[in-house]
Amino acid sequence: MKKAKFLAAALAATFAFTVAPILDSGSTDVLDFSCSRSAFAQGNGVDYQVGLHHIPLVTRTEHFVESDDKGELLRARWTGIRVTGPVPFEPNINKALDVYTANESKQFDKSCKEMVRDARLDHSERAKYGSDFFPAFENSSDIYVRRADSLVVSMLEFVSSYMGGAHGMYGVIGKTFDTYTGKEMQLTDIFTSPTAMTSAIKQQLMFDYPNASFRENNGASMRQTVDQMAKDGHLIWNMDPRGVTFYFNPYIIGSYAEGIYTTTLLYSERPEIFKHDQYTQAITWRGPHSYCMEIPTYLPVRLSDSPGGDRLAVMNDWEELVIDYCGEQLKDKFNAKKIRATFVSNKLDEKEQRFLYVDCEKENGQHALRVYALGNEPVFVGEYAMSRFISDMVGQNGEDWYVMTNPQAFYMTAMPGSGYTPGTRLTCRVGEDGAPQVYEVEGAKG
Secondary structure (H helix, E strand, O other): OOOOOOOHHHHHHHHHHHHHHHHHOOOOOOOOOOOOOOEEOOOOOOOOEEOOOEOOEEEEEEEEEEEEOOEEEEEEEEEEEEEOOOOOOOHHHHHHHHHHHHHHHHHHHHHHHHHHHHHHHHHHHHHHOOOOOOOOEEEEEEEEEEEEEOOEEEEEEEEEEEOOOOOOEEEEEEEEEEOOOOOEOOHHHOEOOHHHHHHHHHHHHHHHOOOOHHHHHHHHHHHHHHHHHHHHOOOEEEEEOOEEEEEEOOOOOOOOOOOOEEEEEEOOOOHHHEOEOOOOOOEOOOOOOOEEEEEOOOOOEEOOOOOOOOEEEEEEOOOEEEEEEOOEEEEEEOOOOOEEEEEEEEEEOOEEEEEEEEEEEOOOOOEEEEEEEEOOOEEEEEEEOEEOEEEOEEEEOEEEEEEOOOOOOEEEEEOOOOOOOOOOEEEEEEOOOOOEEEEEEOOEEO
């Protein structure tokens, strides 16, 4: 087995310098993003913004394995993120994400070294007592981009680990940056009052989960935990285009079996608790009308303040993908063990259209895109020979992905059977039926 190369500095440097040339090959054009700092709609407290543009991003995942004579000690998977393409009016977001990636790489390197040491000790103890079972430890991180525009870049880092015992541990960490300044945002930048914020979180949790164990004694323990986490600055959150979502990892307010609890405070539902622009009275951090949002599996998303249960959840196993939307389920039978799902809100002529884009790896190893329309119920639109997957750009130990941020301008990679040369970069928009429409092929207008 190839040994892991836990060299944080080298890893960060590789990530920083190998993505951009590939993305720029064959074309000097960039996605059609406007180059203006966001502006608020003027007059009479109108609650929307104009001039927002999207930030194009790429993630890189590195895979490592460390072994000894008894087998694998550690399987590790780490993900970083960066801007691809120029953002002339927000150069600081480039720097912020580069620093974030470098710091996360160093922390991951440190934890992996500690886990390799502990795994060696575990293997030695097992050998001492005659065991022939030497399980590998695991350390993994992934990134899901929840919002990326000229106001905010917000992402969710999903982390998991196994260090022996009955089961591993997993959870999420939120990171949100002011796109213009590059500074990491705090909840005090968003909410008018910590008390109003925590009261809303507790109320929404009680509404969202009518059967949860934390409801015992009118949610007394949950309420105390939320208050203490807010006081200590330990709340886990990220910004969505339409609100702020809070996450409570296993054991925080529920058992391990109950998983991660999530709840979203929507701008439209509770406008009084969010900060407003002093001139227009528009909510300061409200996102664009059209947007894309990556969806981790098994983490439900609240999409609007509709009383009809306007929610989306994506679940998968080796044989099927399950989409739960507004109480209606679609079970799609295919090899769904490796997927990446993106929710798409495409608003044209004041009419919102919703779709789900699911990248998957088929049994033959080829990547494909499956599209679903989210109307009254989820409906399968079609499968397309393209993917946000770019390539194995660092040999067998890594992969890069385009992040889909703008429904009207996003990159895909052509796969065999698409009618384009496999590996070709395609610039696409979401069509009215949800299917991706190619309008540029490596710089040639379609």
